[in-house]
Amino acid sequence: MDLKSNFSSACAKKIFGNSDRATEFLLHLQKARGFSLPMRTMLRGKNSGQTRLDLANSDIWTKVVENWDYDCALPIIREMFTETEKYESGKNSHKMMKLLLDEWEYLKLGTVDWPFSQGAFDDFVQGVNAQKTDGPTKDERVRKAAVQYRRIKEINAVRNDYIETLIFEKNKNVLPTLRHGRLVDFFIKYLVVRPMNLRRNSVSNGRVML
Incomplete structure (x- = not known):
């Protein structure tokens, strides 16, 4: 573009x-x-x-x-x-990331990883239902997975804010977008950069790599 x-x-x-x-x-x-x-x-x-x-x-x-x-x-x-909430969020993202990871450990949610593929909740629940265990145990597994999924989405958003702000401050040629959404995050000369998703290789020993 x-x-x-x-x-x-x-x-x-x-x-x-x-x-x-x-x-x-x-x-x-x-x-x-x-x-x-x-x-x-x-x-x-x-x-x-x-x-x-x-x-x-x-x-x-x-x-x-x-x-x-x-x-x-x-x-x-x-x-x-620099006057947007988006930038302010990025400046505070390191503290927020630590808080989120500390909460993850406090809740004993295990390794920081997706409990199921995005958009595959139905398949995940079917798999849980097929397990030979009692109903309350199945409920707890689904409940834990839902909490893990929500929290990883939040961690992913904070991580993106951190990376975008870091790139913005280190490269004067970055033209940022002023909206906070899931579309284009910023432009570098003629390149378009979009938000990233947290992948398995973004995690080391249960900690998110920044």
Whole structure:
């Protein structure tokens, strides 16, 4: 995906996530580049006298694309990223990871690993039901596996936050996305980087490798 010469509204939405962030970026970009934008002055209510961007939602994305300049946008978006909950979460992820792993050990959940493949809960339960043991024991195995699965998903999210923040701080060419979701996490020049999943080789002696 070429963010320098082939930028589109789809790219913009992957980076900013919503029109509020796109508007904030557009105003910062306007100050840096000096282009004009339609503005209006609020005449009523508590915001009376304030100047606002006078654009419909769809037009905001159009203006972002029209005025896009990668080299100018990069430092603006990086600065905006440092003010997001996503960045704050990444900065605190090391402490959060320790807490989650300590809780895992306290709950005696065993090796930090997926109890069943993602999307295969039904097969897992069928396997438990086929075991020659009593109902309460089967219930406990399913209950433990559900807790393990939920907690590994949480560990995986914290791990991704940590890695993304580390890459962001070590590489000034990283253009992060401002949304916190499961889509694109950041761009490095023309490369697209997506969230990672915790795999078996990410675990050593029951501890997550960071």
